[in-house]
Amino acid sequence: MGDTCTPHHDWFTATLTLCLCIGLVVSYLPQHFRIIQTGTSEGLSPWFLLLGSTSAAAGFLNMITVQHTQIRCCRVVSIASCVESTAGIVQVGLQWAMFSFIFILYMLYFPQHLKYTADEDLPARRTGKAPRVRTQLWGQSVFLANVTVAHFVLSALLTLFLLLASPEPLHAPAPPVPYPTPDPQPALPEALARWALYLGVSSATLAVVQYLPQIATTWHARLVGALSVPMMCVQTPGAVAMVLSIALRPGTNWTSWITYAVAGIMQGSLLAICIAWKLRQRRLHIDDFGGPLEGDPPSTSAPGSQRTYRDAEAGEDVGGEEDEEDVPGLVLGEEEDAGAVRKALESALGEAVAGDVREGALVDTEETPLLPQGQQTGGSGKGKARAGWW
Structure with missing residues (x-):
């Protein structure tokens, strides 16, 4: 060999x-x-x-x-x-x-x-989604x-x-002998x-x-x-x-x-x-993927997305924002601010309730379907009294 x-x-x-x-x-x-x-x-x-x-x-x-x-x-x-x-x-x-x-x-x-x-340029399906x-x-x-x-x-x-x-x-x-140099x-x-x-x-x-x-x-x-x-x-x-x-x-x-x-x-x-x-x-105070660390307030980003906090060093306060609850059933446009819309709804609701309290009664034809017939808010003085509290 x-x-x-x-x-x-x-x-x-x-x-x-x-x-x-x-x-x-x-x-x-x-x-x-x-x-x-x-x-x-x-x-x-x-x-x-x-x-x-x-x-x-x-x-x-x-x-x-x-x-x-x-x-x-x-x-x-x-x-x-x-x-x-x-x-x-x-x-x-x-x-x-x-x-x-x-x-x-x-x-x-x-x-x-x-x-x-989602590709908005393609025609929508029967479900209405792109x-x-x-x-x-x-x-x-x-x-x-x-x-x-x-x-x-x-x-x-x-x-x-x-x-x-x-x-x-x-x-x-x-190799040659007597001085072999094997390679x-x-x-x-x-x-x-x-x-x-x-x-x-x-x-x-x-x-x-x-x-x-x-x-x-x-x-x-x-x-x-x-x-x-x-x-x-x-x-x-x-x-x-x-x-x-x-x-x-x-x-x-x-x-x-x-x-x-x-x-x-x-x-x-x-x-x-x-x-x-x-x-x-x-x-x-963020993790490796840009989300808040455990114990920190959760971000207000859309579901399925994570906030990256890339603008935090440019002056954005990433830890001082208050948590805002979403309004069920509320659909916002692309340019509408959720906080502003929510405050407007709260203001309008407060004014409506205050007006009902000042009037002291509700419309007689108003009914609550889940209450028995004798406890409808529009059928007795007791119901009106309860309406006054609200």
Whole structure:
């Protein structure tokens, strides 16, 4: 077999990779649980998830390409040596799987009130309501999810084809004696080398722009939303260990670890923005989605919507407004103020009652259908006396 499949034990790299695999799973769990617990993925950018998923997939396939020899050597080495030599592939594969699961949860827990909207331009249905159409954000999310799946399937098939078409590396010529200089990782065939370079560069390029849509979304919303701050607190310093673990592995080059170095820098920037918005939310007494904290007066926004308090810093008093009860059956126009209409109704009702009290009686023909016939307000002096009290 030559020296191609000779086991090379490195306990430091193996231990570091094992710790990183465990840390990857643990670091992503807060984000997964946060979306499930809150029941919404509001605040996440679909472009961020698309770029992150495709970047992680390209990095995963890059590792498979540059370390395909270790995979083939599993046929002739022990299980322990196989696990140790392919741990880097497992590590990068976990990164792709855990991030892609965020995209799945994003689609499953997409806010219902953001999926469809009424289109007033279309003819109304028999019920009199305007037909509902898909919102731009939901349509964009569905399209980007399909693009993510198509990218991974096509890239995986092309990687498999190139690996199967490449020459068998297990029978490399033996090194010269008496001074052998074995190279456990012979140079990749030209086709595989170019494909690995493309995957590495594309993964790094996507990682550079991956966080830009999410940074823009979070910065514009001025809210943390469904983002998990604990996840970023763990992953930002963990990017350094991730880069070190991959760079120390045999057969890897800068195209394999540059992705995670760039991603760590961008994620640190997003973490800094989220911390700043967390402090702002605490000052305004609002939660991550713009609603009032528990114990604070509820907002007067329409049902199904949440007040974002974005204008609070511009002089709006977000905590000093009095709660106003809705008037049952009251229908307001778009330009009518609910508070003004309610005060007008109260004033008119008070004047009407005062007038009845001054007159001292009600119209005799007025009846109360729910009272017995002998207790109608308009039929006796007793009823009139009661009317006088009202």
